[in-house]
Each structure stands twice: as C-alpha cells, then as structure tokens.
Amino acid sequence: MPRSWWGWGNVEDAVDGAERAALTARVAAILPGADLTVHRPPAIESLALPEPRVAAPGPLAALASADPADRAAYAHGQAFRDVVRNLLGQIATPPDLVVRPRTESDVVDVLDWASGANIAVIPFGGGTSVVGGVEPRLDGEFAGAVSLDLGALDRVLEIDRASRAARIQAGVLGPALEDQLREAKLTLRHFPQSFEFSTLGGWLATRAGGHFATLYTHIDDLVESMRVVTPAGVSESRRLPGSGAGPAPDRMFLGSEGILGVITEAWVRLQDRPRWRATASVHFDDYGRAVAATRAVAQSGLYPTNCRLLDPAEAFLNAGAATSGGVLVLGFESADHPTRPWMERAVEIVVEHGGTLPEPVRYTDSDAPAHGGGTADTWRSSFLRMPYQRDALAAQSIITETFETACTWDRFEALQAAVTTAANDAIRAVGATGVVTCRFTHVYPDGPAPYFGVYAAGRWGSTVAQWDEIKTAVSEALSAEGGTITHHRAVGRDHRPWYDRQRSEPFALALRAAKSALDPAGILNPGVLL
Amino acid sequence: MPRSWWGWGNVEDAVDGAERAALTARVAAILPGADLTVHRPPAIESLALPEPRVAAPGPLAALASADPADRAAYAHGQAFRDVVRNLLGQIATPPDLVVRPRTESDVVDVLDWASGANIAVIPFGGGTSVVGGVEPRLDGEFAGAVSLDLGALDRVLEIDRASRAARIQAGVLGPALEDQLREAKLTLRHFPQSFEFSTLGGWLATRAGGHFATLYTHIDDLVESMRVVTPAGVSESRRLPGSGAGPAPDRMFLGSEGILGVITEAWVRLQDRPRWRATASVHFDDYGRAVAATRAVAQSGLYPTNCRLLDPAEAFLNAGAATSGGVLVLGFESADHPTRPWMERAVEIVVEHGGTLPEPVRYTDSDAPAHGGGTADTWRSSFLRMPYQRDALAAQSIITETFETACTWDRFEALQAAVTTAANDAIRAVGATGVVTCRFTHVYPDGPAPYFGVYAAGRWGSTVAQWDEIKTAVSEALSAEGGTITHHRAVGRDHRPWYDRQRSEPFALALRAAKSALDPAGILNPGVLL
Incomplete structure (x- = not known):
C-alpha cells in the first residue's frame, strides 16, 4: 500500500468523507469559531527541492535514490510541525540521497564512504520520529546528507522456542515482525502507537514504550543482545537473560538515536500469545x-x-x-x-x-483479541486512528499535539497543574482557543507517565510557530516540575534544549567521548543528543 | 561488633565449637581422606606489610589511616583466594592508606588530591567483593594507592512515602539501611547474600542481584537516580520512574565498579513490607x-x-x-x-x-518473616551461614567456591554439562577430590542464572593455585557455552580475561573513552573492567 509522503501511514487510510465530516463537527463543537478549511498537500513536482550535493560511488549507486518523492518523504518525521511544513511545501533540508542497504555489509560500506567523504548519515527505520530525529537539520558542516533506510533488513532470522526469543533484523515493521512470529505462537507484544509504521531498530534506538502499562513493555527490557554497525567496527553483545558484567553494553546503544551506530539486528524476548x-x-x-x-x-x-x-x-x-x-x-x-x-x-x-x-x-x-464494545474498546479504536486524525486536523489549521513525560507520584499534581496552566497560557498568547487533556500511558510503582493532549484552533500559515510556542511553554513547565523531557519519544533535535539541561554535564562528557571513539568523523545523525 | 580482618563478617560469628565439629564431620563424609587440620590466621603484627608510600595532605590527614590493621583488612576482598591469602599472611599489595570521607565534599577533595598526585583510588563499600574488585593490584604505575571507605555516608536522607522512594547515602550497610526505613513501613527488599556487610554504593557499582528470583530484585531496577563524584565533576541524574531521554545515564554508572566515579547517593525504589x-x-x-x-x-x-x-x-x-x-x-x-x-x-x-x-x-x-521449618527454611538458614562456613573450610584446606552465570534456556543443559565436566576434570588435574553442585539463583523468562558450587579437598599452601586452575577451567567452559562471566558478582580484576572476550571491541572503545573523559588522570580503580 502506498505510503503518504506528507503525513501518517497509508495514503488510502487518510481521514476523508464521513470520518472527516464527523471529526470536523466534533472539533467545531469544542472549538467554536475555528477556521476548519481543509488544506491539501502540494504536488511533489511543485516542491523546489535543492539539488542533491552528492552521488553514491560505485556499487552503492544501485542502493541510492535521488528521486524527489523519496527525498521529500525522508525530509521530515511525523511531528505536527513536520506534517504542517509538508502541507505548506516547506522542505528546507531534504536528504541528498536515500540509500537502501540490502545487507549489513552494505551498511558498513555506506558508513565507510560517508566517514571518508564527510557526509552525514541519518539512520531511518519507519520515519515516525516526532522529535526531529530523522530530519537532516544538521549540526556542523557536511558535504551532504544521506537517509539510510533499513527497510530491506526485514526478516526474523531465528526463533528459539525454549527461551522464547528471536533474532530479528532491525528494519522490520511491527506487523511484518508479528506475522513472522505467529506460526511459532509467539509475540514480541510491543505495540507503540506507531506500531504499523515503525521498526524494531527504531524502537531500540529511541527506547520506545509499548502499549502496556507495566512490566515488559519498554523495548529496553525486551532485548537480549544487539548488533550495531559503528564506523569503528561492528558491536555485538552476548545473548543473555541477565548479566552483571560491567555497565550493560546494550544500554549504551538503547536510546542512542543513531549517533553511535546503526542497529542491524537484535535478539529479543518474546511471549506466548495471550489467551x-x-x-x-x-x-x-x-x-x-x-x-x-x-x-x-x-x-x-x-x-x-x-x-x-x-x-x-x-x-x-x-x-x-x-x-x-x-x-x-x-x-x-x-x-x-x-x-x-x-x-x-x-x-x-x-x-x-x-x-x-x-x-x-x-x-x-x-486467542482472538477481545472486541466487545464498551469504553475500553472505543478508546482502543480511537487510539489507532489518532495519528490519521491528527493529520486531518493539522490540515484544517488545528494545532493538535501531545506531550509526554514521567514523574514521581509526589510531583504529579504540581506538574499537571503547571503544564495545564502553561499550555492554556501559551494557547492564549498565540491568539488561539483550545483545550488541554491528560492521560497516563504507563504507570510505575513510583510514578506515572502522563501524556498531555493540546487541541487549539490555529491560523493557517502560523500553526508551526504557534505550536513551537506552546511546545516550548509546556516543555519548560514539565522540566521545571521535575518531569523528563521525554518518556518514550526520544530527544531528537526538537527536545535538545531541555535534554541538555536534564542530563548531567559529566554524563554529556562521557557520551561525547563515546561518540568520538565510535564515530570519529562525526557523521552519524549530527545534532541529535549531542 | 568487631569485623574479621581476614575473613567474612563479625569476629564473634565465625564458625567454631559444635558448628565446626558438625561441618568437619559432614565434609569428612563427603570428601573422605581430606586433611581437615584447622589453620589459624596470623597476628596482624606479624604481617610484613610494605611501608606506606604516601601521606594524606592537610585536612585529609584527619580522614586517613595507615594502621596496619586497616591496611591488612582493606588489602583483599572476600573471595576464597582472598581469605586463604590472608590466612597465609600473603598480603602483597595493601593500600598505602585507608581514607574515610565524612562528606561528599571530602570525596571530591580526595579525588582532586589523588588526580594531581597520581595516586590510585579504590572506592570501598563493605569490601565484600569476590572478584578482586577492591584489591590494590593495579594496572599502571602509581605513586600510591588509597582505599576510599564510604562507610560514614550511612544515612537515609529523605523518604517520599507517596512514590515509595528514598534518598540514601551510598556507604550504608544493608541492615542499617533497612532499620532506617522500618518506621515508614517500607523496605528496599534487596537482599544479596552479602547483605549484612555490603553497601548500597557497592550494590550499585557492581549491579548486585538481590535474593528474589524475579522482577524487582536487581539493584539496577531499583534506582531512580544517582549522584556520582567523578574527577570531572559531580553527576546527578534526575529522579524519574521512567525515561526515554537518550541512553540511560544511570546505566553507565551501574556496574562501573568504581572506574568512572564514586557513587555517593541514590534515590531508590522501595516497597511495602510483605505480609x-x-x-x-x-x-x-x-x-x-x-x-x-x-x-x-x-x-x-x-x-x-x-x-x-x-x-x-x-x-x-x-x-x-x-x-x-x-x-x-x-x-x-x-x-x-x-x-x-x-x-x-x-x-x-x-x-x-x-x-x-x-x-x-x-x-x-x-508482618514477621515466616520461619516454620521445612526444606525452604533449612535452606534459608544455611544460606546466611554459607560465607562463614566457607571461611572455616578454607582454613581446613577445603577449596570451596561458587561460580555464577546466566544463559538462555536453550543453552543450559550443555552449559551445565560442560561446567560440571570442566570442574571435575580440573579438580582431578590439581590432585584433589571433590563434588560439583548447581542451583538457580534467579530465573528469567528467557533463561536461568545457574550457580555452581565446587567443594574439593586441597593441599594446604596450594589451595589458591588449585582454586585458580579450577576457576579458569570453569570460566572457560561457561564462557564457551554462551554464559556470562558474571551474573551478579561483577568483573573486578579476577574476571578480566573472560570479560574482555565477552564484550565487543566497540563497546570497550566507548567505555575507555568515557573513562578518559571522566577520569583523565586514570586514578579510579585501575585494572578493573579496562
């Protein structure tokens, strides 16, 4: 099924017709007076993309595409600001090339070439980053930028039924991964909201949170071992259920967001399918x-x-x-x-x-999923449609975004109050009207992961700037109240100011040193994390 | 209660009298023909310790001790080979000084002094390392070596009842920690076998495994945030129930075994006391x-x-x-x-x-612990006496040690067979007779943590060399069969050959770079991990 180049998911699943009408009516009821004119994306041919600055050499040429449709689709992630910029045809920094390795050794070759030629490499899984993690908005001077799409590495290579584990290539999308486990009656049971369009490697690189509220839901806890191609060599950890041998090596790559290496495979922990x-x-x-x-x-x-x-x-x-x-x-x-x-x-x-x-x-x-109606199921269906509806609303000048964090229980009340006030104040400051909601995505014994929804009527052409102001205000509030700037979406480029404040300076020193050791040319996803 | 300088725990709890007689009889039955003569530790005055090479300057002098009793007690950990060397009076590399900071700022001062004067600093919690982690057997040339005893940092500083968490200083021993939580009806519920004589900081630095088989038992999972003094500054992570902001900073210090910094405090997750x-x-x-x-x-x-x-x-x-x-x-x-x-x-x-x-x-x-007799309780009581009995047997020329690992379920049968064979062959090769046992200390959905016991009749004066041969054979076997060289005891100096093989070269590069950034003078626990 063809994927949307400008928004979420499949072209044919976009909100339209009756769903659009119902959604528009609902929003009009909540935000009376909003201008809900529908804006359509520009034709790709009309985008004035800058010319590619580099070409892939020799055997890599066959893996590379400079097609404007590719370059446009890989220029942004799936944040609200990404989708709106696409709708406005504002694509300032597309990758020069999209490169699609077929094997791990292709990945090694790409990193060798890029390290020598000073070309930034942005590892790209499903491209669902909502934090600017895959956007070639670079920190530093580079001869060019390449999006490295791991999508061809999409196989479950080995299943160990006794240990309930599998060796899986990093580029596989959620549904294809689960399809390949079904015959063994096993499941990874990791269902982030992006499940259909995100990859195992992306989950690992961003420390994705799954759908479930407690215990084995974060991808961090589902990993036995990882294989990572770095410019300094291939790193492979031993497959173990637990270990106390030094700092956990996988934990250095988990959440490294492509700055230390390209994840190519992992052994992951599976579960029997719930009954x-x-x-x-x-x-x-x-x-x-x-x-x-x-x-x-x-x-x-x-x-x-x-x-x-x-x-x-x-x-x-x-x-x-x-x-x-x-x-x-x-x-x-x-x-x-x-x-x-x-x-x-x-x-x-x-x-x-x-x-x-x-x-x-x-x-x-x-063995079948339970769908018997009721509030829980209503909520579940709307959960899966949310990204599509977010896009539909973005095209109707609605600023619709969510902000996620985690904090200890003692701080939650103050944090929620501060975030709600900050969001409402910011909505007013940008001349909009809106509502702010809150739900918990995960709960821990020591605190919740609150998830705030903001829905505001914006002005077409200004919604990115309006969003930026609201995002900044909310981020300041949750950071000041002791929350994390991200619980399960990663840091990318958009969360940098608050991440830089959140992490300790000695840890930043250590991470920078680790990056220099593994990526001496500094080509991997520059501007992310460091 | 006075602590033993040469062996486990309290002087007055050492095995003696009827317990010694019963133990001796039991061993004689299993290992007929063993020479079970009891060897006594030498007097401290008789130890020919080398003169201290350095003296603490100015205000640090009041915190430092060059007392031979201190230096002898801090020279080794609590491994079999440590205890036997103590019994033989073989103390080759005692620390020049034992320094006891009273505050975190004392710790900063010690690291400043040591960094400038090229003095190795060995962070010391309870000293129960069984892997050479606290022994000043150094890698590199130093002007001297200091054991940094965190024991004065022994307070629970703050309790957050709502989140069930506490801020605790790193030098507190297990029982004192639990005592300070009792009034709030909370417990850390982390009970490694060393519980009575090991510290929170030691648990964190070595990724200690608790007593429980599943879920929240490893200290790694009980940490909300940590404070670590590094020569490059103090690192403090934000207190969070969960986060996806970059690689987890605490995971870099967890298991760092004192090579990156000195842990001074942590916020830890507590639980209600089981009923x-x-x-x-x-x-x-x-x-x-x-x-x-x-x-x-x-x-x-x-x-x-x-x-x-x-x-x-x-x-x-x-x-x-x-x-x-x-x-x-x-x-x-x-x-x-x-x-x-x-x-x-x-x-x-x-x-x-x-x-x-x-x-x-x-x-x-x-609310009281269940002690109603039965196999489970018999086993629990013997669990707590094991380290004392190990020492008693070590003094009777018995080679008695345990080897721990973890592997996936598919590999367990082969691993157990290989380790048992290797241990029995090695016992024979060193001219001893013995038995090999196995238990699981922890179980994961994807594999067990097997724990092997070796009991063999050695020759007095040779048991360390005999132990080394058995240890090497077992380590080779479990490493070759895909186990980890340590599941919960850490790497220290004794596990280095197998750890170096187990970790990937890119990870070693990154860890070395991180260490250079945080400890540019390379004074922190040299020879451990790197």
Whole structure:
C-alpha cells in the first residue's frame, strides 16, 4: 500500500468523507469559531527541492535514490510541525540521497564512504520520529546528507522456542515482525502507537514504550543482545537473560538515536500469545481520588497490562464517557492462566478509592483479541486512528499535539497543574482557543507517565510557530516540575534544549567521548543528543 | 561488633565449637581422606606489610589511616583466594592508606588530591567483593594507592512515602539501611547474600542481584537516580520512574565498579513490607523435568519471589533433601493480597511436570518473616551461614567456591554439562577430590542464572593455585557455552580475561573513552573492567 509522503501511514487510510465530516463537527463543537478549511498537500513536482550535493560511488549507486518523492518523504518525521511544513511545501533540508542497504555489509560500506567523504548519515527505520530525529537539520558542516533506510533488513532470522526469543533484523515493521512470529505462537507484544509504521531498530534506538502499562513493555527490557554497525567496527553483545558484567553494553546503544551506530539486528524476548483477558472501565467523581486509585494499583504488585487513567476531558473526547473525575481503563492479560483473581483485587482497590464500574468486568478466553464494545474498546479504536486524525486536523489549521513525560507520584499534581496552566497560557498568547487533556500511558510503582493532549484552533500559515510556542511553554513547565523531557519519544533535535539541561554535564562528557571513539568523523545523525 | 580482618563478617560469628565439629564431620563424609587440620590466621603484627608510600595532605590527614590493621583488612576482598591469602599472611599489595570521607565534599577533595598526585583510588563499600574488585593490584604505575571507605555516608536522607522512594547515602550497610526505613513501613527488599556487610554504593557499582528470583530484585531496577563524584565533576541524574531521554545515564554508572566515579547517593525504589507469603518445596525424580518445570513457572507470568532449583547434590548438601531430580523452592510474597491463587497455579504447573510436594504449601499472613521449618527454611538458614562456613573450610584446606552465570534456556543443559565436566576434570588435574553442585539463583523468562558450587579437598599452601586452575577451567567452559562471566558478582580484576572476550571491541572503545573523559588522570580503580 502506498505510503503518504506528507503525513501518517497509508495514503488510502487518510481521514476523508464521513470520518472527516464527523471529526470536523466534533472539533467545531469544542472549538467554536475555528477556521476548519481543509488544506491539501502540494504536488511533489511543485516542491523546489535543492539539488542533491552528492552521488553514491560505485556499487552503492544501485542502493541510492535521488528521486524527489523519496527525498521529500525522508525530509521530515511525523511531528505536527513536520506534517504542517509538508502541507505548506516547506522542505528546507531534504536528504541528498536515500540509500537502501540490502545487507549489513552494505551498511558498513555506506558508513565507510560517508566517514571518508564527510557526509552525514541519518539512520531511518519507519520515519515516525516526532522529535526531529530523522530530519537532516544538521549540526556542523557536511558535504551532504544521506537517509539510510533499513527497510530491506526485514526478516526474523531465528526463533528459539525454549527461551522464547528471536533474532530479528532491525528494519522490520511491527506487523511484518508479528506475522513472522505467529506460526511459532509467539509475540514480541510491543505495540507503540506507531506500531504499523515503525521498526524494531527504531524502537531500540529511541527506547520506545509499548502499549502496556507495566512490566515488559519498554523495548529496553525486551532485548537480549544487539548488533550495531559503528564506523569503528561492528558491536555485538552476548545473548543473555541477565548479566552483571560491567555497565550493560546494550544500554549504551538503547536510546542512542543513531549517533553511535546503526542497529542491524537484535535478539529479543518474546511471549506466548495471550489467551485470557479481563477489562474494566472504572469511573470516578473526583480526579484526585482517581489518581490515588491508580497509584494504589500501580503499587499493588498486580501489574495490570492496562492501567490508563483518562482525565475527564480525555475520557469525554476520546472515549465518549462523561465523568467528573475521569476513567481508569484497567486490563489484565495472560497466556497461562485466567486473570480473574488479579482483576478482582484491582477492582477492590479502585472501589475502595471511590471508583464505580458502570459496566461489569469483561472476562474473555480466546486467542482472538477481545472486541466487545464498551469504553475500553472505543478508546482502543480511537487510539489507532489518532495519528490519521491528527493529520486531518493539522490540515484544517488545528494545532493538535501531545506531550509526554514521567514523574514521581509526589510531583504529579504540581506538574499537571503547571503544564495545564502553561499550555492554556501559551494557547492564549498565540491568539488561539483550545483545550488541554491528560492521560497516563504507563504507570510505575513510583510514578506515572502522563501524556498531555493540546487541541487549539490555529491560523493557517502560523500553526508551526504557534505550536513551537506552546511546545516550548509546556516543555519548560514539565522540566521545571521535575518531569523528563521525554518518556518514550526520544530527544531528537526538537527536545535538545531541555535534554541538555536534564542530563548531567559529566554524563554529556562521557557520551561525547563515546561518540568520538565510535564515530570519529562525526557523521552519524549530527545534532541529535549531542 | 568487631569485623574479621581476614575473613567474612563479625569476629564473634565465625564458625567454631559444635558448628565446626558438625561441618568437619559432614565434609569428612563427603570428601573422605581430606586433611581437615584447622589453620589459624596470623597476628596482624606479624604481617610484613610494605611501608606506606604516601601521606594524606592537610585536612585529609584527619580522614586517613595507615594502621596496619586497616591496611591488612582493606588489602583483599572476600573471595576464597582472598581469605586463604590472608590466612597465609600473603598480603602483597595493601593500600598505602585507608581514607574515610565524612562528606561528599571530602570525596571530591580526595579525588582532586589523588588526580594531581597520581595516586590510585579504590572506592570501598563493605569490601565484600569476590572478584578482586577492591584489591590494590593495579594496572599502571602509581605513586600510591588509597582505599576510599564510604562507610560514614550511612544515612537515609529523605523518604517520599507517596512514590515509595528514598534518598540514601551510598556507604550504608544493608541492615542499617533497612532499620532506617522500618518506621515508614517500607523496605528496599534487596537482599544479596552479602547483605549484612555490603553497601548500597557497592550494590550499585557492581549491579548486585538481590535474593528474589524475579522482577524487582536487581539493584539496577531499583534506582531512580544517582549522584556520582567523578574527577570531572559531580553527576546527578534526575529522579524519574521512567525515561526515554537518550541512553540511560544511570546505566553507565551501574556496574562501573568504581572506574568512572564514586557513587555517593541514590534515590531508590522501595516497597511495602510483605505480609502474605506462600512457600513450597517441590521434589523431582528427574532433573530434566525439574528444569522444564522451572522454565514453565518462569514463563508463566506469575513472577514468584523464590524459584530456586537445587540439583540433587545441592538439595542434599544444603537442604538435607534426598531426591534423584532435585528440589524447587517456590515462594510468593505480597504486601497487598494473599498469594494463594498465584501459588496454586504454580503448583499446577510443577505437578504437570512431575513435581511432588512432600509437605503441603505453607501460607502465612504476618508482618514477621515466616520461619516454620521445612526444606525452604533449612535452606534459608544455611544460606546466611554459607560465607562463614566457607571461611572455616578454607582454613581446613577445603577449596570451596561458587561460580555464577546466566544463559538462555536453550543453552543450559550443555552449559551445565560442560561446567560440571570442566570442574571435575580440573579438580582431578590439581590432585584433589571433590563434588560439583548447581542451583538457580534467579530465573528469567528467557533463561536461568545457574550457580555452581565446587567443594574439593586441597593441599594446604596450594589451595589458591588449585582454586585458580579450577576457576579458569570453569570460566572457560561457561564462557564457551554462551554464559556470562558474571551474573551478579561483577568483573573486578579476577574476571578480566573472560570479560574482555565477552564484550565487543566497540563497546570497550566507548567505555575507555568515557573513562578518559571522566577520569583523565586514570586514578579510579585501575585494572578493573579496562
């Protein structure tokens, strides 16, 4: 299926027709007076892309493309500001070439060539970065810039059924990865929102967070070993369930966002496909009590697979539930045993904190995913459509973005207040009207990962600048209140000011030194992290 | 209580009298013909320690000791070879000084002085390293060597009850740490075998494994943030429940074994004190089926707190249970809910794999630890006495040591066979007789952490050389079979040959570069890791 060059996903899945009309009506109700004129992307031929500055030598030429459609599609990621700039035809720094290695040895050759020729190399998985991680907006002077698309490295190479693990190439997209594991009745069970269009290598390079609320959900915890091509040689860690031999080598490459090397393979931990599921939607009258209930569940040792607290605005907008205190979507899954005792205890906890269950808990026993209606499922379907709808709204001058962080429980109330105030103030300052919502994407015993939604009516042509102001205000607030600048989206180029403040100077020194050792020519994703 | 300068723990807790007699009788039965003459440690005054080469300047002088008793006690760790060398009075490289900072700023001053004067600094927590991690056996030429004892930094500074976390100084020993958390009804619940005599900082620097079999047991997973004094400045990470901002900074210092900096504080994740416990001892006729049962439990998503498979020899020697297939000690604990459904499902699984329960499952509901007799408790008591008994046997020419690793499930059978063969061959090659046992200390969904015990009758005066040969043979075997050279004891100086082979060259380059950036004078624990 053809992919959109300017926005999310597949061309044919874009929002249109009845969905567009319904969405527009809903937004008009929330943001009355918004100018919802639909703006269309320019034709690729009309884009005045700068001429490519470099050409791939010898055998690499066959892997390289200077096609304007490629260069335009690889120029930006999938942030709100990326999509809007595409719609406006503002593509200032496309890669000179898109190079598609077919083997790991092609990757080695590309890095050799680029190191010698002072060409920046941007490792590119699915291109779903929302932090400027794949945009050739470079720090330093380079002869050219190449996007290195790992998409041809898309195979599951080996499955170890006893250990429930597989050796997988880094360029594989989520669905193709799961397809190749299905016959062995195994699953990686890592479902970031970008799942359909992002890759294993991208997840590893950005420390992706999965869909589940607790335990084995972050890609960091699903890795046994990694293979990484660096300009200084290929690094391969030993495949181990655990180790205490020095600083964990994989942890240096996890989150390195392409600045230390190109991930080509990993051994990852799999799980049996879940069979038993329990789902409940818990309503609250008071948001403070809802937070306390969520915290109690997070600290109970029950480890729910879902524990997603939607604040009242989020519950209303994305799950159609009218409450004064929000909705906690609670779920347990297992491939081994019915989860009733787990759910029953979790329900006891939330009821003790004032929660009510308008619908009974749903228990299912099946290999098929449970889709029986109800608030939880409404929310799940809208989750998958969100990126498409974000694009549709972006084309109608709506500033629609989400900001994610994590903080300890003691700081959450102040952080939420500060972020909400900062976002509302910034929306007003840019002359817009809007709403701010909050949900938890993950919960830890020591704190939640809050995820803020901002929806504001912007002015066409100014929404990127307006977004930048709101983004800055929110980032300042969450950083000042002790949150992380990113919980699962990475730093890229867009989060640099706050990341630089968040990390310690000695750690920055060490990371810079490690990069110099592995990438002496400094060609790998310059401007990211360092 | 006075600490032993030559061996484990408190002087008054050393094995003696009836315990010595019983132990001697037991060993004589297993290793007939062994010369079990008891050798006593030399008097400290009789040790011909080299003169200190350096003196601490100015204000640091008040923190420094050149007392021979200090220098002897800080010269070695607690490995078998350390204890035997102490008994033989072989102390070749004691530190010139033991320095005891009272504050973090003292630590800064010591590193400044040492960096300028080319003096090696060995961070010292409880001194329980069994891998040569605290021994001033240096790589490089130094004007002197200082052991930096963090013991005065022993306070819990702050408790955040909502997030269940505390800010704790790195020099605190396990029991003092738990004492300071007791009033808040919280626990770090990190119980390595060295618990009584090791420190938070030591656990962090060596990636210690706790007592529990699954989930939150490794100190790596219990850290929110760390404060580390490096010669290039103080590094402090932000206190966060989770983050995706670049490579995890704490993971660079976790396992850095004192080569990058001196850990002075950490925010750690705590838990409510467990109330409900369930314990079972499962007997097997066939060890292969016992391993399969353990694997099934590890992959069930039940996450037992104990899941310790003892092979038949281990079960007999340390738990007094005669079986042909070994004993699986299974336990669940919770502060939130009775664990009966968890245990019942685990018992179903092990019974499906041929396990039997000679005693019924014991369920307790109490704040007090469960000590009701039975195989599990017999094993627990002997666990705590093991280091003392190891010393007693070492003084009777018995080579008694344990080797720990981790591997994926697919490799375990071959690894166990290879290690057992290598150990038995090596025991024979050094002219000894002995037995080799195996237990699992931790289990992961993708593999166990096997722990091998070797007990052999040595020749007094030669047991260190004999040990070295056995250690080398075992290390070669487990490394060749895909295990890690250390699962939870660290690399130190003794594991270097295998660690150097296990880690990739690019990672070594990066780590070396990071060290040069943080410790330009190269004074921190030289010879460890790099």
